[in-house]
Amino acid sequence: MSLPVHANANANVDRKVLQYENFINEVLKRDLQKVLEQRDSVYEKISQYLQLKNTIQTLQESGSQQLKTEVDLGCNFYVQAEVEDSSRIFVAIGYGFFVEMTHDEALKFIDKKTSQLTTFTEQLTKDSAKIKANIRMVLEGLREMQGLTDLPESRRRDVF
Numbered sequence: 720m721s722l723p724v725h726a727n728a729n730a731n732v733d734r735k736v737l738q739y740e741n742f743i744n745e746v747l748k749r750d751l752q753k754v755l756e757q758r759d760s761v762y763e764k765i766s767q768y769l770q771l772k773n774t775i776q777t778l779q780e781s782g783s784q785q786l787k788t789e790v791d792l793g794c795n796f797y798v799q800a801e802v803e804d805s806s807r808i809f810v811a812i813g814y815g816f817f818v819e820m821t822h823d824e825a826l827k828f829i830d831k832k833t834s835q836l837t838t839f840t841e842q843l844t845k846d847s848a849k850i851k852a853n854i855r856m857v858l859e860g861l862r863e864m865q866g867l868t869d870l871p872e873s874r875r876r877d878v879f
Contacts, residue, residue: 732864739861743854751850758843765836771810772829775822778805 778786786802809817810825812832820828 736861736864739857739864743857747850747854747857751847751854754843754847754850758840758847761836761840761843765833765840768829768833768836772826772833775808775825775829779822 784804784806786805788800788802789797790800791797807819807821808825810820810828812818812828
């Protein structure tokens with residue numbers, strides 16, 4: 720009589736283990752991937768702003784108003800361009816909008832924008848750490864449910 724109860728308990732444990740594994744794979748890991756992709760996207764924006772900042776500083780140091788450059792027309796097709804007066808530039812401020820600024824205005828804007836984006840990346844990093852902790856907690860719960868022993872520290876690996 721105790722055999723069917725034990726088999727039923729194992730079936731319940733197996734069912735719960737599958738539910739938790741699905742939760743990890745379909746919810747937590749997907750959320751972690753989204754947060755990490757969003758953080759990478761923000762890092763890319765910061766990189767572009769810092770590149771613009773370096774270009775503006777180079778223009779200021781040269782003292783020349785004329786600028787020769789290459790412009791990407793799309794699909795990596797570049798043409799040479801000559802700017803006669805580079806004292807004012809258009810800066811992307813977000814949502815597809817551009818604002819004409821002087822070099823000094825652009826540098827101030829870039830400093831504020833990169834500071835804001837850096838704060839956002841810090842929050843995204845904290846969010847990813849929380850998700851990783853949740854994954855680890857669920858994995859520990861699964862280990863306990865299945866009666867497995869803990870892995871030695873040398874065999875553990877990061878979730879991502």
